[in-house]
Amino acid sequence: MALWTWYDATVKRIEHISVHTRRFWVELEGVEDFAFKAGQFITVDLPISEKRTERWRSYSIANPPRGGSELELCISDQGGPASTYFFKEVEVGMTLRLKGPSGVFTLPEDLPEELVMVCTGTGVAPFRSMIWHLYDRGYGGRVHLIFGTRYAWDILYRKEFEVLQEDWPAFKYDVVLSREKDWQGRKGHVHQVYLEAYAEPSDNRLFFLCGWTPMIDEAKKLLVEELGYKAQQLRVELYG
Numbered sequence: 592m593a594l595w596t597w598y599d600a601t602v603k604r605i606e607h608i609s610v611h612t613r614r615f616w617v618e619l620e621g622v623e624d625f626a627f628k629a630g631q632f633i634t635v636d637l638p639i640s641e642k643r644t645e646r647w648r649s650y651s652i653a654n655p656p657r658g659g660s661e662l663e664l665c666i667s668d669q670g671g672p673a674s675t676y677f678f679k680e681v682e683v684g685m686t687l688r689l690k691g692p693s694g695v696f697t698l699p700e701d702l703p704e705e706l707v708m709v710c711t712g713t714g715v716a717p718f719r720s721m722i723w724h725l726y727d728r729g730y731g732g733r734v735h736l737i738f739g740t741r742y743a744w745d746i747l748y749r750k751e752f753e754v755l756q757e758d759w760p761a762f763k764y765d766v767v768l769s770r771e772k773d774w775q776g777r778k779g780h781v782h783q784v785y786l787e788a789y790a791e792p793s794d795n796r797l798f799f800l801c802g803w804t805p806m807i808d809e810a811k812k813l814l815v816e817e818l819g820y821k822a823q824q825l826r827v828e829l830y831g
């Protein structure tokens with residue numbers, strides 16, 4: 592028996608979400624209901640190398656599990672072989688080969704009172720899935736999304752999260768920009784936000800961290816060593 596099920600997925604729609612980031616909607620062929628947990632990812636086999644292991648790249652599922660076989664991916668152009676392929680070659684109607692769902696970066700069965708989600712760039716993708724899933728379930732606790740990037744034009748899903756914050760009192764949304772000069776909101780890095788807001792540790796709080804090594808390493812150090820949170824209160828998804 593094969594260890595993985597590989598699916599053919601048709602690219603249904605592509606949209607710019609920022610200058611360097613696009614949303615790709617793919618539909619799995621021959622699948623009625625693709626079961627996954629909010630926060631999980633899929634792995635795509637791209638024709639970018641002879642070697643199998645060099646062809647595989649993972650992408651978080653950005654939509655919540657609501658049934659059906661369509662998945663949304665939110666992919667930024669990093670200039671490497673995979674993202675260049677997505678930006679230069681992938682078109683509506685094409686077939687991609689993918690497997691999944693994978694990963695344990697998911698919500699626990701017993702939800703704590705507070706969920707703090709910290710990300711930079713496309714690290715927001717699994718959080719978008721989790722946040723809408725929590726909303727669908729009528730989660731009664733508090734969710735705080737802390738999103739960091741460099742410039743205002745790179746804020747992902749901004750309108751959507753701003754509207755959700757208006758509609759759903761449980762949800763708080765903070766954007767932090769590190770390089771934007773004319774920004775009226777918070778400037779700097781994501782770390783400052785949780786250092787201020789969650790300086791007093793609580794057992795009923797869980798942190799989810801998603802993105803690239805420097806941000807994750809810094810956040811782990813600050814939360815555990817400086818603020819005194821337990822390592823079990825941190826869930827991490829490392830993109831690279």
Ligand SMILES: Cc1cc2nc3c(=O)[nH]c(=O)nc-3n(C[C@H](O)[C@H](O)[C@H](O)COP(=O)(O)OP(=O)(O)OC[C@H]3O[C@@H](n4cnc5c(N)ncnc54)[C@H](O)[C@@H]3O)c2cc1C
Nearest residue numbers: 648649650651665666667669671672673674713716830831
């Ligand atoms: C579990 C998982 C989920 C992921 N989900 C997503 C996702 O939802 N969206 C997404 O765009 N990517 C996601 N990635 C990253 C993705 O798999 C690729 O690494 C990315 O598309 C770059 O591939 P590449 O071939 O273009 O560049 P590579 O040649 O693989 O990488 C080039 C270099 O750039 C670094 N790098 C790559 N992307 C970034 C970035 N955005 N910011 C900073 N440094 C970067 C890499 O660490 C590497 O050093 C995920 C990775 C993992 C492991």
